[in-house]
Amino acid sequence: MNANLEINNFSLFLSTGLLIIAILIAYKEKLELGYDIFIAGIRAVIQLFIIGYVLSYVIQLDNVLVTLAMVLFIVFNAGFNAHQRSDGIPHSLTISLFSISIGTAVTLVILVVSGAIEWLPSQIVPITGMIASNAMVAIGLTFQSLNSKFADQRQQVLEKLSLGANEKQASMSIIRASVKTGMSPSIDSTKTVGLVSLPGMMSGLIFAGVEPTEAIRYQIVVMFMIIAVTSIASFSASYLAYRQFYNEQKQLTL
């Protein structure tokens, strides 16, 4: 392991040349993206340097509470981002936080109890990041699907209500479709894993010199964990969010 895994400052500086290529293309094609690329580059450098130092500190400290705080920080950020994609669904922050917390908690507990990972900050923090970011994307998709389906199928929902259906009966087809939308990307990417791209976890381990035959074991766990967390998160978010489309008189408020 550790086959000279260091990028010195000079190499890092030269790699900004890659950004300059992108800025030149943006400038030539009048895409007006030059400024965005510049800001994105600066942000990436600052955010990653900060998180790099924070992680080093957390890993060295190896304190249960600090690790837990880091987990909560990640979960909160993911929840807040998912909430911003809800396009005005009431209580979406609470719903996102709850769904991501449940998904993350269940998955982490299973992984730790089964011994797939250990409660070490160097394992818990990156794994939580993967879990929470996948849950975040799944919930964002679920919210989008609920919004668009309630708009598209408004008439059908109204008809079901006028036949005396309750909110759940009137929304069932929409709930199902939205859970499915949230889950599909992780199922699809699991089907093609290894054939198209080598996923991050596995690539990182191979990079660090771990035998590919060992690295894939981690990747298998990661894929299963992502399917689990996206299904828990989409399920929870759909079932909590559909009620927000109705008022206390069980009328559709759209």
Add this chain to the structure above:
Amino acid sequence: MSDHQLEISNISFKTDNQSILESISFSVEKGERVTITGPSGGGKSTLLKIIGNIINPTDGKVLFHGKNIQETNPLKYRQKVSYFFQNASLFDQTVRDNLSFPYDIRDEEFDEEKAKDMLERVSLSRSCLDKPINELSGGEKQRVALIRNMMYLPEVLLLDEVTSSLDAENKEIIHGILDTLNKENGLTTLSVTHDENEISQADRVITIIDGRLEDSK
């Protein structure tokens, strides 16, 4: 307290900058056939939706057998006072999916024979039950939607221009079954319509112009 089947009391409906309905009051007795008419955009559909508990009025109340519908179970109410849309859309895949829905929501076994009988009553064949909904014509869809509202016969049927986009034959079929259900089962109907025929058949005509009730004839 008098016990009308339905009592509409001082119903008003306002949007942010517009008044759609102003202090509408009238009552309906069991078995009555009431027609609501008036110029387009006068608020007739809004009124019917308020009575159907599809939307809430800004002011006023609807009483069903003397009870304010805002204070009773809205689901039970909608099963008894059923709103039927102008261009009803069918859901899921087949006619069966639609006709079994009223049973599903009551958690009861689907009565297939009754569904087939009802199909016959609106001049559709018994084998229609398993037909995909996208193979039906507009008039056939409207007829299936109508019997969907009648698998459990409501006390009151709210009809929002339900025949306006149909041809004479379809109109006749729908009028026929409504007529029978009114005479034999005492079904009350409240219908919004421009159809001269329907207006002349009504027991009572209510005219709404610019959100206000005109004196009924």
